[in-house]
Amino acid sequence: MFTSDRIAGSALVLLAVVTAWETRRLPLGTLHNPGPAYMPLLLALILGSLGLVVALRGGGSPALGALRWPEAGHAVAILAGCAFAALTLERLGYRLTVFVVLAFLLGFVERKRPAVVAAVALGLSFSSYFLFSNLLRVPLPRGPWGL
Numbered sequence: 001m002f003t004s005d006r007i008a009g010s011a012l013v014l015l016a017v018v019t020a021w022e023t024r025r026l027p028l029g030t031l032h033n034p035g036p037a038y039m040p041l042l043l044a045l046i047l048g049s050l051g052l053v054v055a056l057r058g059g060g061s062p063a064l065g066a067l068r069w070p071e072a073g074h075a076v077a078i079l080a081g082c083a084f085a086a087l088t089l090e091r092l093g094y095r096l097t098v099f100v101v102l103a104f105l106l107g108f109v110e111r112k113r114p115a116v117v118a119a120v121a122l123g124l125s126f127s128s129y130f131l132f133s134n135l136l137r138v139p140l141p142r143g144p145w146g147l
Contacts, residue, residue, distance in 0.1 A: 004067055005058025012051025019044040077109045093143025094132075098125040 020041055029035030069075075081101045089097050102121035106112045112120075132138040 001059070002064045003058050003061040004064050005061035006055050007064055009051045009053070009055025009058055013048050013055065016044040016048030016051060020048070074109060077105065081105055090141050091143070093146075094140040095125045095129045096143045098128065 023037040023041045023044070026037035026040075027035035028037045028041065081104055084104075085097050085101050088100075092100070099121045102124055103117055106120060107114065107117040129140060133140050
């Protein structure tokens with residue numbers, strides 16, 4: 001029977017197998033001198049093991065067809081915001097992209113007041129840019145107007 005836990009556990013095992021397969025191109029290294037494939041492979045093994053446990057012990061969970069998801073609209077909006085950010089980060093720059101995504105999520109999805117949306121979006125976009133760019137020295141994309 002297809003239960004939600006069995007499907008979720010199988011998806012985790014599949015993700016672990018794909019991750020382990022992709023690490024085959026990188027050197028594994030040793031325990032004392034790990035290579036770039038060491039940690040992803042270790043995490044894939046742990047994820048696959050736990051996914052297998054969930055899949056095997058998931059017989060008591062509800063059937064997949066019986067599940068309802070009332071928050072599907074929120075999930076689609078978050079996914080759309082992430083896709084927008086991935087597609088426009090280089091073109092618009094970090095600060096403007098983060099501002100637009102936060103304004104969309106807070107203003108249209110969460111229906112917050114415009115003053116709160118503007119304050120939070122401006123504050124987070126500029127303060128996170130300052131943190132990453134100036135303090136942590138992570139190069140972030142600048143937009144066409146230097147933003």
